[in-house]
Amino acid sequence: MASWNRTGAVLLRLALLIFLILLLHLTLIHRIRILGVGPDLSILLMVYLALWRGAILGTTGGFLIGILQGISSPFHFGAHALAKSIVGFSTGKLGPHVVRESMATQAAIIVGAQILHDLILLPIVLNGAGSFFLVLVTRTLPGALYSAVLGCVIYRFVLRPIGLDLRFHGTSLL
Amino acid sequence: MPVQLWRFRQYIMLGLCVVVSIALMVMAESEQVESARRVRSVVFYPLEKTLQLRDRYRGLAEDNRALRLMVTRLTQENSRLQDAEAENERLRRMLGFKERGYADMVPAEVIGWDESAIGLNLEIDQGAESGVQEGHPVVSVDGLVGKIVQASARASWVMTLRSPECAVSALDQRSRVRGIVRWRYPGGLALQLVPIGSDVMEGDMVLSSGLGGVYPKGLRIGIVKRVEERIGDLFRTVTLEPVADFDRLEEVAVLTGQMAVDPGSTAGAGDAAPDGGSPGAPGDPAPRDSESPSSPRGE
Numbered sequence: 341m342a343s344w345n346r347t348g349a350v351l352l353r354l355a356l357l358i359f360l361i362l363l364l365h366l367t368l369i370h371r372i373r374i375l376g377v378g379p380d381l382s383i384l385l386m387v388y389l390a391l392w393r394g395a396i397l398g399t400t401g402g403f404l405i406g407i408l409q410g411i412s413s414p415f416h417f418g419a420h421a422l423a424k425s426i427v428g429f430s431t432g433k434l435g436p437h438v439v440r441e442s443m444a445t446q447a448a449i450i451v452g453a454q455i456l457h458d459l460i461l462l463p464i465v466l467n468g469a470g471s472f473f474l475v476l477v478t479r480t481l482p483g484a485l486y487s488a489v490l491g492c493v494i495y496r497f498v499l500r501p502i503g504l505d506l507r508f509h510g511t512s513l514l
Numbered sequence: 515m516p517v518q519l520w521r522f523r524q525y526i527m528l529g530l531c532v533v534v535s536i537a538l539m540v541m542a543e544s545e546q547v548e549s550a551r552r553v554r555s556v557v558f559y560p561l562e563k564t565l566q567l568r569d570r571y572r573g574l575a576e577d578n579r580a581l582r583l584m585v586t587r588l589t590q591e592n593s594r595l596q597d598a599e600a601e602n603e604r605l606r607r608m609l610g611f612k613e614r615g616y617a618d619m620v621p622a623e624v625i626g627w628d629e630s631a632i633g634l635n636l637e638i639d640q641g642a643e644s645g646v647q648e649g650h651p652v653v654s655v656d657g658l659v660g661k662i663v664q665a666s667a668r669a670s671w672v673m674t675l676r677s678p679e680c681a682v683s684a685l686d687q688r689s690r691v692r693g694i695v696r697w698r699y700p701g702g703l704a705l706q707l708v709p710i711g712s713d714v715m716e717g718d719m720v721l722s723s724g725l726g727g728v729y730p731k732g733l734r735i736g737i738v739k740r741v742e743e744r745i746g747d748l749f750r751t752v753t754l755e756p757v758a759d760f761d762r763l764e765e766v767a768v769l770t771g772q773m774a775v776d777p778g779s780t781a782g783a784g785d786a787a788p789d790g791g792s793p794g795a796p797g798d799p800a801p802r803d804s805e806s807p808s809s810p811r812g813e
Contacts, residue, residue, distance in 0.1 A: 363558060366562065366626040366628065367561075367565045367626060367627070369627065370761065395528075396524055396527050399524070400527060403534070403535065410538075411554050412554060412558075413628040413635065414628070414635055414671040415633075415635070415663075415677075417547060418536070418537070418540075421535040422532060422535035422539065425528060425531035425532055425535060426528070426532065429531075464539070465630055466699075467679065474699070474700050475699050475700075479699075
């Protein structure tokens with residue numbers, strides 16, 4: 341019973357976190373862009389979920405975030421869910437093999453996750469409107485670096501205080 | 515057997531998520547997805563609106579001063595334009611042209627941004643309750659912003675010119691050469707399908723042509739920034755500087771009324787090229803908006 345309560349509390353916090361991240365993604369991100377490049381908060385959340393609880397929560401969390409993102413956008417329903425499921429799974433599989441609490445490791449994983457995410461998403465959304473590799477180099481990479489820096493700050497000052505602590509690898513929720 | 519399956523639960527979960535995602539992409543968007551979008555809109559609307567209001571009240575005094583200056587300037591300009599309109603009206607009647615219609619406007623505030631690596635869509639705080647419908651054009655004080663692609667009761671999504679899906683039939687204000695305006699990456703906004711040798715110069719203003727019936731004629735889109743010709747290409751590469759500052763958009767207006775666009779006026783003497791030739795260049799493909807009002811998503 342106690343473990344169910346604990347799981348419920350964790351899920352409630354996660355739901356609130358996803359809600360907050362999506363709200364910030366819609367209202368704040370464009371204000372903190374630098375030279376037209378902004379971070380991707382949904383990727384950050386997914387990466388930290390996957391590193392925290394492994395591949396299953398990474399995959400399902402990525403899928404759910406992608407679905408919510410699809411609902412919050414007028415186009416490409418399902419594309420974000422596809423990209424984020426795969427990235428969540430890959431990050432979750434990688435988690436146990438790296439020093440997750442290291443900021444440098446987190447930054448490297450965020451950059452890798454963002455690149456993998458856009459490698460899957462861009463061919464779907466680009467729709468012949470530009471050069472795939474140029475977008476990858478001039479938009480994805482700077483955005484990934486920005487996300488990585490922001491991710492480390494958010495982890496230290498937001499995620500860790502609310503219980504998403506990568507120093508302790510929790511058992512899978514599912 | 516179940517034990518063996520449990521060992522592969524991570525891969526099974528991945529497979530399920532991938533299959534469902536692909537199914538959602540391939541399948542037509544259902545009523546349930548539309549309902550979910552409406553629910554999301556209802557839930558997020560108060561929060562987005564609150565955040566927007568907080569930001570807006572910060573610069574109110576400064577905005578007020580700027581607006582007073584603008585009103586003074588526009589009053590002068592309005593007086594001059596009324597004279598010009600009266601003269602234009604007389605001339606149009608003399609030439610037997612139909613009167614151009616003007617749409618009703620619904621002012622709206624931007625409350626959400628959906629930005630990907632290459633595209634931008636905006637959420638505004640007006641929806642079906644205010645008469646906003648899918649396919650309605652959206653403008654700012656500077657010019658064309660895009661069109662409504664999704665309208666719920668109190669909020670709507672705008673597909674902006676900075677979205678790869680958006681295409682607008684346009685013409686050069688000076689030379690009347692036509693093309694299609696689309697966002698490309700890299701390069702930004704471009705006037706496409708402009709034949710080699712067409713009279714398009716840097717600094718020209720590009721307007722919506724009214725063809726296709728989605729966007730009314732004469733909305734400002736962008737200024738020609740660069741014109742290039744590459745050997746072997748059939749068309750010139752015309753890069754535009756958008757007149758609307760998409761990164762700083764706060765207020766827009768939705769043109770909700772029926773536009774009585776007069777197709778004849780586009781090709782008529784009133785819009786003829788200064789040299790007296792026909793509008794557009796030789797072999798002008800007479801491009802139209804790629805999306806009709808009946809399919810606002812272009813799907």
